[in-house]
Amino acid sequence: MNCTPTTLEFYKYTAGFFLSWCEDRNVTTPQEVTACQVREYLALLAVYRRLTKQTGVHVTLHAMRRSFTILALHAEMNPLHLQALAGWEDMTMLKHYAQLEDADLLAEHAKHSPVDRL
Secondary structure (H helix, E strand, O other), X not given: OOOOHHHHHHHHHHHHHHHHHHHHOXXXXXXXXXXXXXXXXHHHHHXXXXXXXXHOOOOOHHHHXXXXXXXXXXXXXXXXXXXXXXXOXXXXXXXXXXXXXXXXXXXXXXXXXXXXXX
C-alpha cells in the first residue's frame, strides 16, 4: 500500500490513540486486530476531526471518554456502574479518566465534611 506523506503523518499521529482504543477492547496483539475494527476506528477519527474543525475545540477519543466519565460522576452515577458501563476490569481506568479537579474535591468535602456536622 502506498501512503502519501500526509497519510503517513496522520497514521503516526493516531497510532497512540489506536493503541489505547485497542486496549479498551482487550486487543493485545496486532494479529487480533481485524480490518473491521480498523475501519470503525478510522470512522470515529473522521467524526472527531469534523467536530474539531466545526467547533475549534480539539476532540479526541480520550477527551470524549474523560468528559463522559466526569459528567457521569458529577451526575452522581455509582462508580461501580460507570466501571461496568465503560467496560473497565477494575477502578484503575476510572481513576485515570476521572482526574477530578480541586473544585470537585472541595464541593464533595463541603457536602460530606464531618466537621460541619458537629
